[in-house]
Amino acid sequence: MGLLTLLLAFVFFAGIAMTVNEGLWSNTITVFIILIAALIAIPWGYIAGVAIIDAVQPSAENAWAFTFAAVWGVFALSAIVMRTIADKSSRVRLRFIPQLDKIGGILIGLVVATMYTSFVAATLWYWPISAGVWKIAEASDFQKTAMMRATAPIHTAVTKFHGREMADIVQHKN
Secondary structure, rough: OOHHHHHHHHHHHHHHHHHOOOOOOHHHHHHHHHHOOOOOOOHHHHHHHHHHHHOOOOHHHHHHHHHHHHHHHHHHHHHHHHHHHHHHOOOOOOOOOOHHHHHHHHHHHHHHHHHHHHHHHHHHHHHHHHHOOOOHOOHHHHHHHHHOOOOOOOHHHHHHOOOOOOOOHHHHHH
């Protein structure tokens, strides 16, 4: 579990590194793309994963991997489509005062990194951890707290947008 915390830290800092030079406008669009793609990917990826599991019929201990991969596939596809649409429809960037653009871009870049890290943590929590492949009970209190805090933004968005039932279904609490 220690490596999982390290992975989340790496994802967060990689997200910051990739967005720090982007402007306020680009990072704001990216936040919405990540949020909407996550809200699309979790239910539709889950449905696709269940369909794949029914078709392939893998062993019970490996079934979670098909749903996990389907969710990430739907996330990637929806994010690419939305990014392409956003880039084509907004050829001219919105101009801000240079100082606001730089500082705002960095601050919204932190939000981008947080949302992406939250999606990574949520998908890890919903599938490999809920399936028992990765044992959360073996983690230290710090690691459990870090994982729960990292999961919170996307989990809250899924719960508010799709309802408590969807969050319970994808966490195998049905």
